[in-house]
Amino acid sequence: MNYEHIAKQLVSLLGGKENVISAVHCATRLRLVLKDEKKVDQQAIEQLDGVKGAFSSSGQYQIIFGTGVVNKVHEQFVKEVGLQNVNADVHQQALKQKMNPLARLAKTLSNIFVPIIPAIVASGLLMGLLGMMKAFKWVAPDSAWIVLLDMFSSAAFIILPILIGYSAAKEFGGNPFLGAVIGGIMTHPALLNPWGLGSAEPEYLHFLGFNIAMIGYQGTVIPILFATYVMSKIEKSLRKVVPHAVDLLVTPFVTVILTGFTAILLIGPLGNIVGKGITTTLNFVYDTGGALAGLIFGGLYSMIVITGVHHSFHAIEAGLLADIGKNYLLPIWSMANVAQGGAGLAVFLKSKRTKTKEIALPAAFSAFLGITEPVIFGVNLKYRKPFIAAAIGGAVGGAYVVFTNVVANAYGLTGIPMIAIVAPMGMANLINYLIGFAIAVGTAFVATWILGFKEE
Template sequence: MQHEEIARKLLSHIGGSENVMNISHCTTRLRFNVRDEAKIDIAAIEKMESVQGTFFRYGLFQIIFGAGVVHKIYKEMLHLCASAPLEEGMQPESQSAMNYFTRFAKTLSDIFVPIIPAMAASGLLMGLIGVLKEFSGGAINGPVMKMLDMFSSSAFIILPVLLGFSAAKQFGANPFLGAVIGGILTHPDLLDPSLLGSKTPSTIDVFGFQVPLIGYQGTVIPILLSVYIMSKIEKVLKKVVPSSLDLLVIPFITVMITGFAAIFMMGPVSLFIGHLMSESLGFVYQYAGAAAGFLFGGLYSLIVLSGLHHSFYVIEASLLADPEYGVNFLLPIWSMANVAQGGAGLAVFLKTKNANVKKIAIPASLTAFLGIVEPVMFGVNLKRLNPFIGASIGGALGGAYVTFMNVAANSYGLSGIPMISIILPLGTANLIHYLIGFAIAVVSAFIATLCLGLKEEKEE
């Protein structure tokens, strides 16, 4: 089906353009905020050939189309809804009723989702460099390798800039000012935190206090706290500064106050918080070992259901930025949970008698092996429950193995097969154990699903 035809049929099943208040999308899903949920014909939408599943979350009706397709349908939907202007800044009722923890985690998730492509690209480039060095014995050097090193590290160096822009949008502030605050935290005059073990930062005297000039390249918490403070300052200034002066006065005062707060207060406090988080996780990882991997791997899919899994990037980035650790030992566990969903999806393909389910199960399972888990989770496994339980068992066993063997990654944002690129640079043994864990997760999820059985839906 052409994307325009899909959009037209979808719009008719969702109640027409007059029922659509807001449209957005992520990697695999098209998300609608509607005026009347009763007008949505869910059964008809799920029968559409391109649809891999539907569900409601936080007051949004979400339709899974898969990566590479959803943004094309999104563009067509925008054209079709052009006659009925969409309402900006919608906050669904159920979202406003969320508890503080859920709202906090969802905000972190929404901040990180837009920058995932940049992180994934950098991770893959790091993997390419690692592969070239691994199999060339270090013989490959020169200008090309130098350029690849620059390309792969840039996103992590300017991570606070990217997060500053994204966070400011989420907090309702000027995103370009958020990027400026990120630039302040990564200024070349500030010592890169990764060099703290070998270099001593210079200090400056401010009102009798000796302030170390430490940068925050690759960190997350300092920029998030700083931009949050910035958003509050900007909102206060907008209330008191005359509109004729807001273009000059508000950015000037906002950047000046936030800059001082970021360097002298938010930054040092954030480093302490980040180090405390890393130490706590490191303690659990060291002493709980395979038991922690079993628990995290088994429960991770439940967190994906809530949509809050992207908030874990804060923790993963803190681990990478901490000189004491410098690796991501959580991502391999999450990866086991994701690929286990694919293994369970293959079992559904084998057991189901429904031709339409078979058509969805294979591509959705393969997508899970490539790191995108929503199609098989929501479109295949969750609807039948037992496959979801089987996938959780596979994720737990795979997570226990990779934790026991101390498998780690040098980046984040990738899982499944693409994750090999950020596993290999840490050694061949690291890769071998990752692949073994991968096999354990997929095979055990497949077998567990076959053993649990498959309850076909009545409409099938």
């Protein structure tokens, strides 16, 4: 494969180098911000050697090349358009300028919570291991194993505001370490830790006419998001007026003290009310709607993926874990994702074009591992009816996992990898997840076979 030749062809088909604002790549896709996407020759791009699909989503034009190829194409492409010095931060800023407000909010929340996923997944797995050791009595209840694993598994949730503070400040343009400090203030040992302490009552501190409940925000999401946003605004405003000679002394001091008072007196209590309101609403819909809620959410989720807004759900899922200790949304999303894989598998077997088969099979297995963009944009959405069939499979699978109360103890994993965060919640939970998996994939496969599709 001649990567330099592909890059030259891409530049021409994208409307010339002057139409390319920014270019980066992920594991499988070349991600571009363009001035005018109407200049793109979509059909010609999809016929290029190595291209497995192309689509526009949330302000980005993305071209799927696959692992091991995309980085080599990117290297040649940035040389052609003169964007060798563009990094991820520059790309994100260019991207945000192209987004509508809703997409911009979703992208912001995604950038904050996606980096935290490894910590949440690790904690979920450790909680599962701890639960199994207790349930099967592998060790004595007072064993050092129990004590230490309890510390290891709960740590990420206890310091969650610190993790979010760091990540959010980085996203909001503030100093990430000051964001971590604000998270530290809101989880200080002087405050009652509500995470895992049940009905313990906090003490009250009388300050300037306020009665401050000395309760911490361990495991919470909304309060630290609000607080870090305010902190970043204060910091950036101060840097505009404070002389450079004293900036290091004055700006952090004033930022922390103003944000600290605001967070404890106002933002924290208000954020808790908002967070609990979101959880209460979701619980009501989940408990009242039952299987119908799973049917609707599972059927619509892939449409939400197209907009890119689905990444913002991590914030809601983190809130559920903090408030009720389980995530009942992720199993629904997983059913929608694997259903896309089932539809892609049917396209592979039913298709007569070699190129379609080359794309459909690996894209389908990618969906089973939780990565759906290749199969959605490269196969199912392209032929339309397989996408509809996948929505049907996601709806039926979603209804089943809600009906059987399947839950996870973390967020961030779907498909086959999600077994790791479903299994710790019990054998029945695991079995029902696998049954739902089979239902979603099977329904999507059969629906695709029946509906058919017309190949170009």
